[in-house]
Amino acid sequence: xxxxxxxxxxxxxxxxxxxxxxxxxxxxxxxxxxxxxxxxxxxxxxxxxxxxxxxxxxxxxxxxxxxxxxxxxxxxxxxxxxxxxxxxxxxxxxxxxxxxxxxxxxxxxxxxxxxxxxxxxxxxxxxxxxxxxxxxxxxxxxxxxxxxx
Amino acid sequence: xxxxxxxxxxxxxxxxxxxxxxxxxxxxxxxxxxxxxxxxxxxxxxxxxxxxxxxxxxxxxxxxxxxxxxxxxxxxxxxxxxxxxxxxxxxxxxxxxxxxxxxxxxxxxxxxxxxxxxxxxxxxxxxxxxxxxxxxxxxxxxxxxxxxxxxxxxxxxxxxxxxxxxxxxxxxxxxxxxxxxxxxxxxxxxxxxxxxxxxxxxxxxxxxxxxxxxxxxxxxxxxxxxxxxxxxxxxxxxxxxxxxxxxxxxxxxxxxxxxxxxxxxxxxxxxxxxxxxxxxxxxxxxxxxxxxxxxxxxxxxxxx
Numbered sequence: 001x002x003x004x005x006x007x008x009x010x011x012x013x014x015x016x017x018x019x020x021x022x023x024x025x026x027x028x029x030x031x032x033x034x035x036x037x038x039x040x041x042x043x044x045x046x047x048x049x050x051x052x053x054x055x056x057x058x059x060x061x062x063x064x065x066x067x068x069x070x071x072x073x074x075x076x077x078x079x080x081x082x083x084x085x086x087x088x089x090x091x092x093x094x095x096x097x098x099x100x101x102x103x104x105x106x107x108x109x110x111x112x113x114x115x116x117x118x119x120x121x122x123x124x125x126x127x128x129x130x131x132x133x134x135x136x137x138x139x140x141x142x143x144x145x146x147x148x149x
Numbered sequence: 150x151x152x153x154x155x156x157x158x159x160x161x162x163x164x165x166x167x168x169x170x171x172x173x174x175x176x177x178x179x180x181x182x183x184x185x186x187x188x189x190x191x192x193x194x195x196x197x198x199x200x201x202x203x204x205x206x207x208x209x210x211x212x213x214x215x216x217x218x219x220x221x222x223x224x225x226x227x228x229x230x231x232x233x234x235x236x237x238x239x240x241x242x243x244x245x246x247x248x249x250x251x252x253x254x255x256x257x258x259x260x261x262x263x264x265x266x267x268x269x270x271x272x273x274x275x276x277x278x279x280x281x282x283x284x285x286x287x288x289x290x291x292x293x294x295x296x297x298x299x300x301x302x303x304x305x306x307x308x309x310x311x312x313x314x315x316x317x318x319x320x321x322x323x324x325x326x327x328x329x330x331x332x333x334x335x336x337x338x339x340x341x342x343x344x345x346x347x348x349x350x351x352x353x354x355x356x357x358x359x360x361x362x363x364x365x366x367x368x369x370x371x372x373x374x375x376x377x378x379x380x381x382x383x384x385x386x387x388x389x390x391x392x393x394x395x396x397x398x399x400x401x402x403x404x405x406x407x408x409x410x411x412x413x414x415x416x417x418x419x420x421x422x423x424x425x426x427x428x429x430x431x432x433x434x435x436x437x438x439x440x441x442x443x444x445x446x447x448x449x450x451x452x453x
Binding site: 003004005007008010011035040041042047049051054078080 | 178182185187188189190193194197198201203205206207208360361364365367368369372
């Protein structure tokens with residue numbers, strides 16, 4: 001593992017995208033930054049601009065309006081960028097499965113690296129998901145394999 | 150010649166100031182975290198951020214490519230020159246080029262100008278709002294800052310060379326221990342808060358309204374350079390204040406103590422104040438702060 005990947009695992013800047021979620025996952029994500037969990041200990045920060053992002057944290061069922069915007073956001077993010085699906089809606093559409101305005105789950109649209117189930121997932125689950133994402137980053141680098149867009 | 154290059158690139162210049170500045174950035178995050186009952190990041194956090202950013206993809210807007218990519222270096226070059234001059238004035242044994250106060254004042258505007266140029270070149274509407282705010286903020290804080298520097302020049306019997314100002318304080322005591330000096334120090338402290346871009350004056354980066362404001366389109370290495378600019382500012386401006394107001398004893402231990410004191414005050418102001426609107430900030434700087442600075446100048450002329 002070279003220095004830059006090592007630094008990347010120590011400093012993940014997260015861009016939080018809501019694709020039509022009910023706000024519950026979003027509240028749990030913000031919980032991770034409170035004194036009780038404090039993920040800034042591991043260098044994880046929420047940032048405002050997608051150009052600075054190392055991870056896209058996506059919540060919510062992907063409705064039709066959100067899909068093109070989500071693709072655009074992923075295109076705008078500088079690579080390497082991991083995609084984390086957070087909450088059961090982003091994983092498998094949950095109760096919106098047969099809804100008229102939700103067509104396909106997130107991993108049919110973007111290359112998802114980590115799935116965090118739960119409705120909403122606990123902050124502990126989100127932190128453990130991010131750690132799994134870090135492992136994946138290391139693994140990718142060890143095998144000299146570049147992720148496809 | 151070799152010594153000059155060494156001074157510029159390594160000892161009081163680029164490498165040294167970058168390391169101290171990144172540690173100061175960590176201190177800022179740690180103090181903020183402790184004030185909010187959090188643990189905060191480890192000491193190498195900001196180094197990791199910078200190294201990580203150098204490994205990321207650099208995305209460049211289709212308009213004004215060259216200006217966009219060169220703007221961060223403009224600020225870095227000016228800033229490193231300023232730290233070299235200031236370091237030379239603080240440690241007179243280093244010799245080499247010793248500049249005067251006016252050069253340093255100009256060099257310290259370079260980071261703000263580079264931000265404005267870079268943000269304008271990026272063609273993003275949020276960045277252009279940030280650039281216009283940065284421009285107004287520069288206009289606002291430069292007036293009281295220069296007035297407080299004039300106070301120092303009057304107190305030092307008209308000396309504008311940095312080493313003369315240091316010598317004057319070594320023989321007659323630090324300027325902060327007089328009425329006019331104390332007033333000018335307070336004014337300068339508020340102004341450097343705005344110069345570094347910490348809350349309550351982080352108006353151009355305003356994360357909640359402008360996302361990242363001026364930096365919104367930057368990614369990868371140019372963003373790392375901007376972060377480095379900010380880190381070096383966090384080291385260079387307290388050094389500037391130390392030389393202007395607290396230069397009685399410049400042995401390493403005392404310098405560290407003075408730095409910690411100034412940093413602590415800046416970070417406490419940052420953590421206890423919400424962000425101002427740009428019009429409030431301008432009214433604040435051109436109203437009470439400028440009046441205070443003028444009072445300092447008048448007191449200095451009267452010899453207090």
